[in-house]
Amino acid sequence: MIWHGEEYNRRGKKQLLGYLEDYYxxxxxxLSFNFNKxxxxxVREIVMGDKVLVEAVV
Numbered sequence: 001m002i003w004h005g006e007e008y009n010r011r012g013k014k015q016l017l018g019y020l021e022d023y024y025x026x027x028x029x030x031l032s033f034n035f036n037k038x039x040x041x042x043v044r045e046i047v048m049g050d051k052v053l054v055e056a057v058v
Contacts (some may be wrong), residue, residue: 009032016028016053017048026052027051028052028054029054029055029056030053032055032057032058034057034058039057041057042056043055043056
């Protein structure tokens with residue numbers, strides 16, 4: 001996913017959570033390409049309910 005703002009990122013996470021629910025999976029991965037100069041790069045785990053998203057920002 002290419003960074004288009006916080007709202008776009010939030011909708012992407014929500015969509016990924018929907019896929020996890022549909023396939024009965026507890027953990028998903030999201031790669032975000034962010035070309036902003038003030039970005040926070042790295043990998044972090046986000047717990048949302050009973051699901052875990054691992055997000056990598058490059």
